[in-house]
Amino acid sequence: MTSEPAVIKCVIWDIDNTLLHGVYLESGERPPEADPQLVAVLHELAGRGILNALASRNPPAAADYVQKLTGADFAAIECGWGSKADAVGRIAAGLSLAPDALAFVDDDMIERAEVAAAFPDVLVLTPEDAAEAPDWPQFSPAVITAEARRRGQMYAERRRRQAEAAAFGGSRDEFVRHVGTRVTIAPAEPADLPRLHELSVRTHQLNSAGEPVSQDELARHLAAPGDAVVQVTLADDFGDDGLVGAAISTGNDGSRGSVESVPAMIVVTVPLIMMSCRALGRGALDALLAWLCRAAVASGAAELQIPCLVSERNVPMRLALAAAGLRAEPGSLAADGRATFSRSLTGELPALPDWVSAG
């Protein structure tokens, strides 16, 4: 375990007496000015790939006013008269973020106490704390990639995509097609490694390894004969999400072949498969698994193995493994919390949709 604090992915801001110098509904004809220091913080964090969200006891018009006033993209907006803790819970669920990836800023001590009690892992701050936050390690991701800078905008696209999905009548599969989903799977280049490292740090729900992979380690896999690093990009009619996922595979040349019981059998092992939670429900992970099965078959393998950390957080990854026909030996969960999921590559493979292009 490292002692580094978790990196914050989203800051949830109160409006009255926090982002605004005053109370929106009590200000009559002229709504209050924004707090210039906190507006600077909003934009600084967005530039580092950290999302901003609003949680306010106000009508939705207050959020519209704050958006116009600050020019910031808010990834989620909760305006209403319910509890702040419930609003934080809905934002976490809507953005698929764990509480320890969230910070909450409010001038009201009671609101802060309520959120802290409901979510002990949320970083709860006063507006004065938040003004200093850009200097803290929790708000300083090591690498800031192009994807990271666009993150706030991509979540705004996601809000529009979700609204369309809610109004759509068909299955998710039909929806993925309806919105013109395009997935590409291609070998990674050295220039992709910072983004791939970042993904390995930031992904949890759709991550098999459960621990970061360094750029050096990625570079070693890129260079090693028989190893492959592939990356996945995702786009649809709502926007381009860029590089959202990757997988490392080993044994593609048969060098790591043989399982003990069947010495002649070639096995391809996938030490890491990961996908941004933005891709959840959009077919990209299932497509990558189907592609990995086919690539392994092409290299002559009879079996695909994916060691996977079994945790509460990465249940979506285990669901995708199960859906792709991978199974672990019952009772094979190791002391380190990992199990090896595998499937035979003979017989019917998982379907690879026609909106996937492989390079």
Place this chain on the structure above:
Amino acid sequence: MSAGQSAAVADQLRALLAEITGRPDLLSVPDEVALFGAGIGLDSLGGTLLLRQVQRRYGVDVAAEDLNLDSLETLGTLAAFIADRI
């Protein structure tokens, strides 16, 4: 577990599935249809939402108890898994 209890859970699961996937036709899906793949075509998002609702409604943590998630093979196997534990 009684067969009646499992059948009642299966009916509740059909309603959950229809809601999660936005497909009212799943209200009448048979017990033995596969949840993943060519059956209902549940993906990891749908599966996660389903397990979350199952845990909330029945207090059964399927992911913690079933390494391979084999209980999610069909609607009937999931209903039996839950009915065994409530």
